[in-house]
Amino acid sequence: MARINIHLPLTKPTILILSLITFFGCEQQSPITILNMEDFMDSNVKDLTPIVTEVLEKAKDQNVERIVFPKGVYHFYPTYARDFYCTISNNDNGKRRVAFPLLDFSGIEIDGGDSEFIFHGRIVPFLIKNSTQVSLKNFSIDWKVPFALEGEVVARNEEKNSFDISISTPYKVADGHLYHCIEYENSEYEKEFGHKFRRAQSVCNLIGQNIIWDPKTMAPIFNSEAMSGLLYKLLSVEEIKPGVIRIFSPYPELPPISSIFYSKGEYLANRLCPGIRVTESKDLQLQNIDLYHAGAMGLIAERSENITLDNFNVKLKPEGGRFVSSTADATHFVHCKGEIVIRNSTFENMMDDAVNVHGIYMRVKKVLDEHRIAFETNHPHQNDLLFGKKGETVRIVGKHTLQPKTEKLSLKNVNRLNERVVILTFEEHIKETIEIGDGIENLTWTPSVLLENNSIKNNRARGFLLSTPKKIVVRNNHLATQKAGIRITSDLKLWNESGAVTDVLIENNTFEDCVFGGGGKQSVILIDPEIHSSSDCKTFEKGIVIRNNTFKTFDNAIISASFVDGLEIAGNTIIETDTYPKIAKQQQHFKIEGSKNVTIQDNQYRPLNGYQTKPTITEKNSINTTSSSNH
């Protein structure tokens, strides 16, 4: 047993003992070094952040392989956290304080010992960057004060189209508008002058994106888009009395009494603190983790290879008194490769999708010469996205068709000008047909995906969004999502998500009363690459098998598939429920458009009246379709 002195910066001067426990296994194995956090903590430690920071630095220096926590409740504040300028795809960029900065690690396991990690204010729990073989396990993540406003509807006034809410989270009313406030350190300076800065620093955020939650189902309310909206609206309010706010609604319907008004604040200032941020890393294991809240996505991984999530749950804390877990997607994977495996996990009550796997198209801004183009990122959540490095393979696709315009191109040089514009030099000549706005897709960073034995419910938005040309298997999951249970798409519109599929197996899943959110086209399984819809369009997605799934559902829209070459829908059972009134009354169960080589067979439909039949099908512009269904 070795003893070394650790000099902690932020506890009272004391010499702490680092226990390096060295186990020797059989003779061939190297020693495993373990570090016990117990040796670093006074019993009265209030803020673990500086201690963890210091311990991680030492662990890296000493090649420690495991850090273990004794079971307990630990608090993390941003005050003494290290910060990093983070450019995080699909989240907000900026300086972020980090509780566990795991940068440049090679082989580290952090075992929380079933502890609760409680975070306070603007801090990112885990940042994993340039690291390999990182394992996190056995802990929960929560915040003392959420990054959002929650309030129960306690009164309605239909004449004025207003409703009153009783607010359970910190808030402020100023100039006739409502702000939700996050936790911050109330220093002397903050007390005296902080009010001048809170709004601009996103400590108090104007309520923006809103949704109504149903306390009976603990899910977004049926047809929520009639009474709330994710598009930004500046709401006018009056403070009736402390804690009770009257909101003058700009939406057509008022939310019912006892429903929950929820808002996560202004767009582009409400994805500040993801739970776990992974980038440029490899071989990551996340196991037995409960993430009860995050002020952005639960997990966002970028340009990383081989990620396994096992019993990684984004869900409400039991008896936590809240309605929402992560304020954005539970998990999100951009430009990853190798294998993404998610199993035995629960994703509930998020404000966005459960799993989203995709690449991002850059957009051609200028063709400089036969070897070079300048590209631009478009959506602000893609600013400074690391698109590609020298030696990687990309191709260019048409802005309206999403069809390849070039063969594979090899990146010879990448010259970043600024957070939006980058110059790419290709080894090959590029064609003269390339137009401004065409997409550039990275083919090197595309993962295979295995999703099995997961359960999704009570979230806003979708279950699985899957865009990757590598093998995808979705098996034995239970999905009860507000929008599509599974969506396969790509676009050169708002989000510019890339990754046409080629090999998808969706089998033995149960979908239960999905697409109850209303608003726009929906389907339990939605395959809708955003291509200009003309008869000469080529197909886009390929090789999708949907078999032996069960769809228990109140609505008609089960599978909607556009521009697919090779689609098999077989052995599925649709069981009608009466959970909600139907929204897509006129729709057939299966809607096929612009596709070819489609096989539909052996599917069953069991309506409420008990008369078993075949699902209904509508087809448009499709060729070579075999089906055994009612048209």
Add this chain to the structure above:
Amino acid sequence: MARINIHLPLTKPTILILSLITFFGCEQQSPITILNMEDFMDSNVKDLTPIVTEVLEKAKDQNVERIVFPKGVYHFYPTYARDFYCTISNNDNGKRRVAFPLLDFSGIEIDGGDSEFIFHGRIVPFLIKNSTQVSLKNFSIDWKVPFALEGEVVARNEEKNSFDISISTPYKVADGHLYHCIEYENSEYEKEFGHKFRRAQSVCNLIGQNIIWDPKTMAPIFNSEAMSGLLYKLLSVEEIKPGVIRIFSPYPELPPISSIFYSKGEYLANRLCPGIRVTESKDLQLQNIDLYHAGAMGLIAERSENITLDNFNVKLKPEGGRFVSSTADATHFVHCKGEIVIRNSTFENMMDDAVNVHGIYMRVKKVLDEHRIAFETNHPHQNDLLFGKKGETVRIVGKHTLQPKTEKLSLKNVNRLNERVVILTFEEHIKETIEIGDGIENLTWTPSVLLENNSIKNNRARGFLLSTPKKIVVRNNHLATQKAGIRITSDLKLWNESGAVTDVLIENNTFEDCVFGGGGKQSVILIDPEIHSSSDCKTFEKGIVIRNNTFKTFDNAIISASFVDGLEIAGNTIIETDTYPKIAKQQQHFKIEGSKNVTIQDNQYRPLNGYQTKPTITEKNSINTTSSSNH
């Protein structure tokens, strides 16, 4: 004459010729290499930014000593500009596109050849960092669209306390509020989706800090604080017709017809683009430069040594149709050293001070042990301020008294945790009397200052703010400022500006109708370190001589001095004017408090009635005062 090929990234494929003109002087001199921009520009070039970026890179590689522009009008857009994460004291931090990135240069002169440089949208014209012997000369800086809203008052409604403005700058009305919009590239994506992002990206800013401008005087209106305010207010508005907006005023008085309503947008989002940003550089010359606008300060220099401004003017463009030049201070110097010389310069119509020289106190956050403290920056405009490096000298002062609590301390180590908290290790023991909130002052980075033959008028706020222990000479200037002409202060309050003076000579200046802005304590010369006012306070400032100045003024408050040891007020002439009604009617001309070793003699007061007399004096808690005046 050497010819090299330059491969510009963003012009059509072409080989441009770089003329390296090499002059040989007398035999001892090295050759001077000159580069003419003419050789890099097509006549139809629209955006000079990428060309300048490339030329500067080549110039650095080739040790070019001068870059000259043929006289012309040149435009700079941010689209292809390089960006840098800039942490700029007293301005807003963040990624900034830069037109002239002068990083790591040693000996470079840029001669604009009397050209006009026109900037478009969010771009910083000059960034000078880690460079020595940089000279900029002979050009003007302006923006096509200003970072602010200007509108003429065309109607008033006293019952509703509203007024209507006719707006001459881009704006937007949404949800009952008014936004000013800056110039941005209207790409296809921007046209389709940009409206979702403009507000969050500060492309359209809610109007915030407001002031009324007087078109007759071209200055802030008399007593402007009665009808507008720099404190943030979210104003309710109605669009009466395109270009005409009704503002429901929260202020006690309505602005008069034909006056100008001016707003620079939300606090902490309205200091984005200073004109020239200098940091960690040495030996800088700025000569014959007209800066007609900046979306922040005109010049902000930090941790730099020896800066000379000669005929450096921040003022309105003749016939430009605007009322405001820079939206913040004309020039600002934080933690500089060596000599700051400003002469023959004009500072007009800024939204803040003409010249501000100071250090910044960090605040003690935690005493870690006898050698270490953690400090915190407080004001958000000081986030990530580079306070000090190893080997520099600092001291700690009391938070209420501003008096030193330690001898000089030498920095042994500086460990940045995040943008606000840094751990300092001192060579010396520090005393146990140090308290949370005490100030830490950097004594290494303090400059001497020479200000002569400058003219200041029509700006909001003050003329010269001077806080440095080195020699200060203010001579032969003309000051006609809305607040104090000269202010000497330090505080551990909102701004935490440091630098007690020890040697100040203010002579032969003319002050004309200063302090016409109203609001709070004012004086033409204001010496007011913000110390808790108790009788046992020690003095703070030292060695101030104010002699042979002329004060032409409508008001009474001429010199107000607190906590000075060694103050001479001699040979000054006060000439009463009737330009405005008096604001400080009850005040004596000279107000001395908590000071010692004060000499007041040979000053004259010439009131409007023509009866020549001595200025009046009021004294409080002062000792050893010699005066030859009327008490």
